Structure formats: structure tokens, C-alpha cells
Amino acid sequence: xxxxxxxxxxxxxDWRFAHPDATLVGGLxxxxxLDSPFLASALAEATKKEPSAAMxxxxxxxxxxxxxxVRFSVQDNGSKEPDVLALVSGRLDDGFVRSxxxxxxKWQRIDANTVLMGNGASLEKxxxxxxxxxxxxxxxxxxxxxxxxxxxxxxxxKIPESPMTAQLNLNxxxxxxxxxxxxxxxxxxxxxxGTVAQAEALLKTVHETETTQAPQFRGMLxxxxxxxxxxxxxxxxxxxxxxxxxxxxTAAAAPVAQPxxxxxxxxxxxxxxxxxxxDGPKEIPLQK
Numbered sequence: 001x002x003x004x005x006x007x008x009x010x011x012x013x014d015w016r017f018a019h020p021d022a023t024l025v026g027g028l029x030x031x032x033x034l035d036s037p038f039l040a041s042a043l044a045e046a047t048k049k050e051p052s053a054a055m056x057x058x059x060x061x062x063x064x065x066x067x068x069x070v071r072f073s074v075q076d077n078g079s080k081e082p083d084v085l086a087l088v089s090g091r092l093d094d095g096f097v098r099s100x101x102x103x104x105x106k107w108q109r110i111d112a113n114t115v116l117m118g119n120g121a122s123l124e125k126x127x128x129x130x131x132x133x134x135x136x137x138x139x140x141x142x143x144x145x146x147x148x149x150x151x152x153x154x155x156x157x158k159i160p161e162s163p164m165t166a167q168l169n170l171n172x173x174x175x176x177x178x179x180x181x182x183x184x185x186x187x188x189x190x191x192x193x194g195t196v197a198q199a200e201a202l203l204k205t206v207h208e209t210e211t212t213q214a215p216q217f218r219g220m221l222x223x224x225x226x227x228x229x230x231x232x233x234x235x236x237x238x239x240x241x242x243x244x245x246x247x248x249x250t251a252a253a254a255p256v257a258q259p260x261x262x263x264x265x266x267x268x269x270x271x272x273x274x275x276x277x278x279d280g281p282k283e284i285p286l287q288k
Contacts, residue, residue, distance in 0.1 A: 017116055017126040027148075037183055106118065152179070195228060217238050
């Protein structure tokens with residue numbers, strides 16, 4: 001399927017479940033991620049040192065193999081836990097859905113292949129929007145998301161306020177992020193700052209960080225400024241990523257040289273020792 005077909009299909013996706021004033025929206029295609037050649041190569045490398053890695057992937061495929069897509073909407077409500085709604089599509093039996101619903105999460109089946117998950121009142125309102133006929137108002141955060149159609153995991157909007165994000169000190173007005181793990185690591189990020197100067201500072205910081213990466217990754221990052229938005233794109237072949245992983249594992253497995261303990265220095269004698277006298281050795285204090 002070409003990119004134009006993906007964009008058209010993406011634009012037709014039903015987002016009525018999303019919060020009308022959503023802070024952040026996103027999507028994930030679990031099957032595409034779990035079946036990617038990139039992940040298979042990474043798993044083969046990891047299994048050399050940790051055989052249970054293959055078992056973990058097998059369990060993930062068993063659990064998520066029937067899920068075609070997960071779309072989610074996040075609303076910053078001022079608390080430590082933002083409100084989250086998720087629309088899950090695929091082969092979904094009730095037992096699987098119950099295993100996915102954790103803690104306070106509840107769910108409603110929309111049809112045989114679609115389940116809506118959320119909490120309390122927001123779930124009821126989302127279900128009502130899904131049942132309603134006619135044109136529904138769309139959250140502004142959904143504008144322009146069709147550009148992310150080709151990515152298997154993506155986010156768009158603003159990162160909700162929380163103790164964790166406060167530590168990151170992102171100071172961004174909005175982001176659009178997408179990543180693929182196919183035969184290459186493909187990543188795209190648009191970070192909207194408050195001013196042009198902030199966008200330029202962000203671009204500079206990212207490129208300074210790039211210089212600290214492994215040599216094979218340098219020079220692959222493409223970037224430019226568009227108004228107050230810093231845009232980044234990178235496409236790294238799978239072989240280069242795997243090479244970097246192997247080098248890191250080799251470095252981690254190398255024995256760490258332990259410092260050689262030096263014997264303590266002999267204490268300075270504060271006397272003169274005279275030996276060979278008839279009445280035995282004699283010590284005479286040194287004069288200051």
C-alpha cells in the first residue's frame with residue numbers, strides 16, 4: 001500500500017471516541033511491530049545471552065497477536081493520572097479484553113472486532129459519541145495527523161503534565177512523533193516550541209547529542225526549522241543498529257580492570273637506631 005493510500009485510510013479512521021479536547025492522541029500496530037524483521041534480528045542477538053528473550057516475545061505474540069491496532073486519546077485533567085481512552089481493533093474475545101483491562105480500567109464492546117477502554121464517566125461519554133449519528137466535532141489535536149499514517153507507532157499533541165514529564169523540562173507546545181522498526185529504524189519528530197529561538201536551541205542541542213553517539217550513527221540525522229517547529233528525521237539501516245548493539249554488549253561483557261592496591265607507605269622513623277652495641281640496639285630521638 002502506497003503512502004497516499006495509507007493517508008486516505010488514516011483520514012477515514014473513526015476518532016469519535018477521542019476526547020473533544022484531547023491533549024495527546026496516538027496509535028500502535030502491534031502485529032506490525034512484533035512481526036518486524038528488525039525485532040527478529042534484535043531478538044536473535046539478545047537470545048545469545050538471554051534465552052528467555054525468545055519466550056518473552058512468544059508470550060507477547062500470543063497476547064497481542066490478534067490486535068490489529070490500538071488508538072488512544074489522553075486528556076490532561078490536572079491530576080497525576082491523565083484520563084485515557086483506547087480503541088482496540090482486531091480479533092478480540094472477552095477473555096483477552098479482560099486480561100488487558102487493568103486496575104480501574106473498564107471496557108465496552110463496540111462490535112465483534114472493536115473494544116473501547118477507559119475509566120468511568122469518560123468511557124460512557126466516548127461510547128455515546130461512537131453510537132451517535134451525524135457529524136461529530138473533532139479535537140484540534142487530530143488536525144494533520146494523516147502525515148503519520150506510515151508509522152507503526154505514533155504520537156501527536158502535547159505531553160500531559162506529570163511528575164515524570166516535569167523532570168524532562170521539555171517546554172514544548174506540541175509534538176508529532178512516529179517510528180517504524182522494519183528493515184531500518186525510521187524515526188520522525190516535529191517539536192513545536194514557543195519561539196523560533198527555542199526551536200533553534202532544541203535543534204542545536206539534538207545535534208550536540210548526536211556527536212556523542214557511536215561513529216556509525218553520526219551524520220544520519222536530518223533536521224530543519226519551520227517557523228517555531230524543529231523537525232528531525234532519521235533512517236538507520238538494520239545492520240548498523242545491530243552492529244552498535246553487538247559492540248555495546250561486547251563492551252558490557254568485558255572485564256573491568258581492578259586498580260592494583262598499593263602497600264601503605266612505611267612510617268617515617270623519628271629516631272636513629274644504632275645496632276651492634278654490646279648492650280643491644282639503641283634508639284636516639286632525632287632533634288627538631
